[in-house]
Amino acid sequence: MTEKNSELDQATLRLTVGACTALYIIVVAFLASDFETYVPILWYMVFFFGTAIPLRMAVKRWPGHFFLRRLFAMTLDYASLAFALIVGGEGTLPAYAALLWVTLGNGMRFGSRYLALATGIALSTLGVIFLLTPFWRGQPYLFLTLIVTTIVVPAYAHILLTRTRIASQEAIAANQEKSRFLAQASHDLRQPIHSIGLFTACLRDARLGQEELRLVDNIDRSLHIVSQLFRSILDIYTLDNGQLEPQAEPVHLGALLQDVVKQNTEAARWAGVELRLRACPYWVSVNPGMLTTMVQNLLSNALKYAPGQPVLIGVRRQGTRLAVVIYDKGRGIAAEHLPDVFKEFYRVRHVRDKDVEGLGLGLSIVKRISHLIHLDIQLDSRLGQGTRAMIQGLERVAPRVVIDRPLPTQSRLQGLRVCLVEDDDNVLMATSALLEKWGCEVETHSDGVGVTSDCDIIIADFDLGTKVSGAECIAAIREQRGWEVPAMIMTGHEIERIRHALHHMNISILPKPVRPPELRATLLELTKHFASVRT
Structure with missing residues (x-):
């Protein structure tokens, strides 16, 4: 180009x-x-x-x-x-x-x-x-001057070009090295955070006193904050790579927003915020993972800066298109700061801002994703009155035919046979303990090579070492069983790249660290598919 x-x-x-x-x-x-x-x-x-x-x-x-x-x-x-x-x-x-x-x-x-x-x-x-x-x-001397000038000026330009090229190559190499470091560090640190979160969920279900439960709640809240930070780091790394090719698909907008609200129930409780979601029957053509990330980041900002106030999430019609709107009644943003809030690491400084966690990456990620999937972001705010964030330009499409089934309950997990494949011992132990507390029968494997199972559902890490990946392990079990066993992959790597690579395999994908409510909700969704196949 x-x-x-x-x-x-x-x-x-x-x-x-x-x-x-x-x-x-x-x-x-x-x-x-x-x-x-x-x-x-x-x-x-x-x-x-x-x-x-x-x-x-x-x-x-x-x-x-x-x-x-x-x-x-x-x-x-x-x-x-x-x-x-x-x-x-x-x-x-x-x-x-x-x-x-x-x-x-x-x-x-x-x-x-x-x-x-x-x-x-x-x-x-x-x-x-x-x-x-x-x-x-x-005029031989004048002409000689022209000759010398014609040699010297391009020669100097060549030196500048060479230095610029070398500097550019070094900058690219340094940026790639930084990206590799961020990706590896993020992945390595996600594993223990992921396992601690699952162990904490096990503790919450144990018979503890009020004081112990309060301590567990504080641990869980701190883990939630750290999880958001690492998701932001991985999002920035993925966007910096510039290799994303988002694929749009028909998505039930109401269901997507409902999932985001469910995932933020605990965070809203900690912030003293009442999340209000207006029902939405519309379907849109969009990349669901990226739209979820945008809504999640905007909602996280509302929870941070409007504690103790209600937050409303709704959908507004704008001609033939739709806009997702998030209202809060927080302290608002002064007009002079609005042009800068989408810059990386930019944060509006207020008194006691040290009590508000974050790196100032959320809105920057939202803006960059909006350019990638051709949506617009509008932010309106008034000091002391609150903020309205809008994701505009969602294209409406005809709804897909969906067969109504009874909503799953946690009892559906009782007796569910789960094949768990994870090469990290702590994650394997924590996930297994939590699943067993939910009533599942768990068989564990620390290696994906040669795994055979008579399970109902497969849960696997994507990166299982150099011999086989989680996707290949799932494919092998499905081939052995002769049918498409419901499966889930949990990963600390680039979620969009993995979604794109596995879109044809009908596998649910969750980014680590996985919150226990996310894991449970995905399992319950997979039991729907399993029940429909069995009947």
């Missing part, structure tokens, strides 16, 4: 400089006593534009890297300049600036090889001019 635009820009600039040169020749011709001397140059300019304009049209219609086309364009430039300098003599000396521009322009736009080629052609052009023009032969 950059190369195509560079060549088109060069072709446009060729016409611009050619027009300026023609104007200069016309002025000089009218001011000079020998007008006839410049007439051939003016006729040549007609030929120049008659060639340069179709050349630009060809570049625009057939973009790409064509060496012969670039060589032809350079030859046209230098031939035109040589003709002007030979015929016009000293009166056309300023045209040398255009020759230097052609040399530098090709190098700056197309790289060092083209700079060397252009410099060689420029020196050859000057040699021809010197041999064919008496005026230049009579």
Whole structure:
């Protein structure tokens, strides 16, 4: 893309400089006593534009890297300049600036090889001019200055290009290294956080006193905050990679918002916030994971900055499209801060802000995802009155046919046979303990190689080492059983990349650290599928 635009820009600039040169020749011709001397140059300019304009049209219609086309364009430039300098003599000396521009322009736009080629052609052009023009032969020192300038300036430009390229490569390498570090650190730290969260859920279900339950609640709240921080870090890493290709699909907007509310029930309780969700029957075409991340981040901000106040989530019709709206009655944002709140790490400073957790990444992630999936974000706020956040531009689609089934309850997990595959011992132990407290019968495997099971549902980590992945383990069990056993993958890696890679396998995917309510809700959803297959 950059190369195509560079060549088109060069072709446009060729016409611009050619027009300026023609104007200069016309002025000089009218001011000079020998007008006839410049007439051939003016006729040549007609030929120049008659060639340069179709050349630009060809570049625009057939973009790409064509060496012969670039060589032809350079030859046209230098031939035109040589003709002007030979015929016009000293009166056309300023045209040398255009020759230097052609040399530098090709190098700056197309790289060092083209700079060397252009410099060689420029020196050859000057040699021809010197041999064919008496005026230049009579000014050897002036002409030598032009020769030296034609060598020194491109040589310096080459040094700058080389240094810029090296600096750019180092910056890219450093950024890639940073991204790899963030991804690995995030994954490695998610594992213990994930297991601690599951162990905490087991403690909550144990017979503890009020004081012990209060301590467990504090641990759970702290883990929730850390989980959000790591999700933000992984979201930034994934967006920085620039490799996301979000796939839109029909999504029940009301169900998606209801899931987000369920996942934030505990966080709302801690903040003393009453979450109010208005029912929504609409279906939209969107990437569900990315829209969920946007709503989650906006809702998290509302919980942080409007504690003790109700938060309303609804959907508004805007012509043929829909907007998700989140209202809060928090302290609001001053008008001077609104243009900056979507910047990374930007936080509006208020008294006692130390009590509000976060890195200032949430709104930045929302903005970047909105550009990726072609939605608009609008934030309106007034100090002391609250904030309204809107995700606009959701395209309505026809609803999919959904078979109504009774809502699942926790009793559906009683006796459920679960095959759990996880290579981290602590996560394996914590997940198994929690599932057994919910009444499941759990068989555990620390390796995905050669796993056979007569289970009802499979839960696997995506990364099981170098031999087999969680997806491959699930595929092997399904092949062994002869039917599509309901399955879930829990992962600390890039969730959108894994969703995209496994979209054809009908596997539920949860990002680590997984909150116990998320795990339970997903299990209950999978029991629906299992029950429908059995019947």
